[in-house]
Ligand SMILES: Cc1cc2nc3c(=O)[nH]c(=O)nc-3n(C[C@H](O)[C@H](O)[C@H](O)COP(=O)(O)O)c2cc1C
C-alpha cells in the first residue's frame with residue numbers, strides 16, 4: 001500500500017503539523033480504498049499535534065478526508081477516546097465494569113481520585129492527571145485494571161494505585177510502558193504476558209506506531 | 219486438545235515471532251491452501267462446522283456461503299473485543315498474531331478478497347503493535363502483498379484502531395466506523411455479506427474464528443468437526459473472571475459441565491465461599507445459578523435451550539458475598555453508557571433502568587420500582603424472552619434486560635429487601 005500524494009489544499013491544511021505527522025497522513029491515506037476511512041486514525045494524529053481534538057484539528061481532518069467540519073465533529077463526538085478538552089500528561093483510566101467491580105475497582109478509582117486530588121472525569125489544575133472511569137478493557141481476568149495513557153496495568157489494588165500515582169507524579173516519566181508499570185504496581189494478569197514489551201506511550205493517545213506516539217522504554 | 223494456544227504454551231517467549239511461527243509449521247497451511255484452491259479451502263471451513271466466536275455463534279461456513287458475487291469484496295476481522303468479561307482475543311492478538319494473519323490470508327483467498335481489515339479496539343495499543351508488526355513481517359516475507367508465494371493471489375491487510383465504543387463490536391456498526399462514520403448499527407437486511415463495507419460484499423468474523431482456519435486447512439474440516447459435541451465443534455477459549463481462584467483464558471473442548479469449568483478448571487471460589495451465580499457468555503447473557511445449572515453441559519445449544527447464551531465465551535463468576543442489585547446495576551450502566559442512541563426503547567429504556575437502580579442503591583427505592591424495572595425491560599424487549607424479541611436495530615438494548623430479568627427470577631427477595639432496608643443483603647449477612 002503506497003503512501004498517498006497530497007494536493008496543495010491538503011498540504012495547506014496541515015502545513016503547521018510536524019514533518020513526521022505529515023508523513024503519517026500520507027501513509028494513513030494510502031491504507032484505505034476510500035479516504036473517508038482515514039478519519040479515525042487522522043483524528044489521533046491531530047491529537048498528537050494539538051494534545052486533544054481541537055476545532056483546527058477537525059478542520060484539517062475534514063480537508064484531508066473530503067468531509068465537512070460538521071461530519072468530522074459528529075464522528076469525533078461519537079467515540080470516547082477523541083478527547084475534546086485539554087488532558088493531563090497522564091490519562092488514568094480505571095475500569096469499573098462488572099468483573100473489575102466484583103474485585104474492588106470502585107476502591108481503586110477512589111484511591112486514585114484521592115491521591116491525585118482529581119475527581120472522576122476531570123483534569124487537575126497543574127495538568128499532570130486526567131482521571132476517568134471507563135468500561136471493560138478486555139483484561140477482566142486481571143481485574144481490577146488501570147490504564148495510563150492506554151498502557152495497561154492488571155491486578156491493581158487501592159494501595160498499589162496510590163503508589164502508581166506517586167510514581168507518575170514524582171518521577172514524571174516521559175514514556176509510560178505497560179511492562180514497567182505491571183512489574184511495579186500490577187498483580188494478577190489475564191494471561192501470561194511472556195514477552196517483555198519494549199514500547200510505551202508518550203501521550204494520552206494509543207501508542208500504536210502508525211500514529212507515531214509509541215516510544216521505546218528503558 | 220489445544221489448537222489456538224498450543225504454540226504459545228510450548229514456546230512461551232517467542233510464539234509471536236515469525237521465526238517461531240515458521241519453525242512450528244506456520245504458513246504451511248497457506249501453501250496447502252494454494253495447492254488445493256479456494257473452493258477446497260471453503261469446503262474445509264464448511265466441513266469444520268465451526269461457529270463464530272464473536273458472540274452470535276453463527277456457523278462460519280454458512281456465513282461465507284452468503285457472500286454475494288460482486289467484487290471487490292472485503293474481509294473484516296472483528297478485534298473490537300469489548301463485551302464485559304471477554305479477554306480472549308487480546309491473548310490471541312498478542313501471543314500468536316501470525317496465526318491470525320495466516321487465517322486472514324487463507325480466508326481472503328477462499329472468499330476472493332484482496333483487501334482485508336483488522337479492526338482492533340482503540341484501547342488495545344499493545345495488541346495492535348504486535349499485529350501490525352506481524353503484518354509487516356508477513357509483507358516482508360511475501361505472505362502478504364502481490365502474488366503471494368507465487369500463487370498469483372494478492373492481498374493487502376490494513377490494521378485499524380477504533381476510538382472507544384463498545385457498539386462498534388456489532389458488525390454493521392463496525393463497518394460504519396471503518397468507513398469513517400459514527401459507529402451506529404445498520405438496519406438489516408441488507409446483511410454485510412451482500413452490502414457491507416463501502417456497500418460491497420463483506421464478511422465479518424471474529425479473531426478467534428479466523429485464528430482456527432490454519433489448523434482447519436492443515437488438518438481438514440472433518441478432523442475439526444470431530445472434536446467435541448456435534449453442534450459445538452472444536453475447542454474454544456473461555457475467559458474466566460470475577461470471584462474465581464484461577465481467572466484466565468482456557469482453551470476447552472465444549473461439553474464439560476459448568477461444575478467442571480468453575481471448580482476444576484477455574485479452581486473454585488476464593489475462600490471456599492459459595493457460588494451464587496455466574497454469567498455464561500459475557501455480560502449480555504442471562505445469568506445461571508448453581509441449583510439449576512451447575513451440572514448442565516457448557517455447549518452452545520444446551521445453554522441456548524436453558525435460556526441464555528455462550529456468547530463470547532466469557533464466564534463471570536459471583537460468589538455469595540455479591541450484592542446482586544449492585545452487580546446488575548453495573549451491567550445496566552454499561553449498556554446505558556454504550557447505547558448508540560438510534561432506537562428510542564434502547565436509549566430511553568437503558569437510561570431509565572439505570573436511574574431506577576441508582577434509587578435502589580441509594581436506599582431510596584420504592585416497592586413499585588420492582589415492577590417498574592420489569593415494565594421498562596419489557597418495553598425494550600417485549601415478552602422478555604431469550605433470545606429476545608427485537609424491536610431495536612441491534613441486540614444491545616435487549617442485552618440490558620438480561621441482568622434485570624435474572625435478578626428478578628433468582629434473587630427477587632434480595633431486591634425487595636433492598637427496597638425495605640436500603641442495605642445490601644450480602645452486607646447484612648456479613649454483619650450478622
Ligand atoms: C452489541 C454487540 C457487540 C458485539 N461485540 C463484538 C465484539 O466485540 N467482537 C466480536 O467479534 N463480535 C462482536 N459482536 C458480534 C458481531 O456482530 C458479529 O456477529 C461477529 O463479529 C461475527 O464474527 P463471528 O461470526 O466470527 O463470530 C457484537 C454484537 C453486538 C450486537
Ligand code: SF4
Nearest residue numbers: 558560561564610612
Ligand atoms: S439497540 Fe441501542 S445500541 Fe443498538 S442500534 Fe438501537 S440504540 Fe443503538
Ligand code: FES
Nearest residue numbers: 095100137139140
Ligand atoms: S471488566 Fe474490567 S477489564 Fe473487563
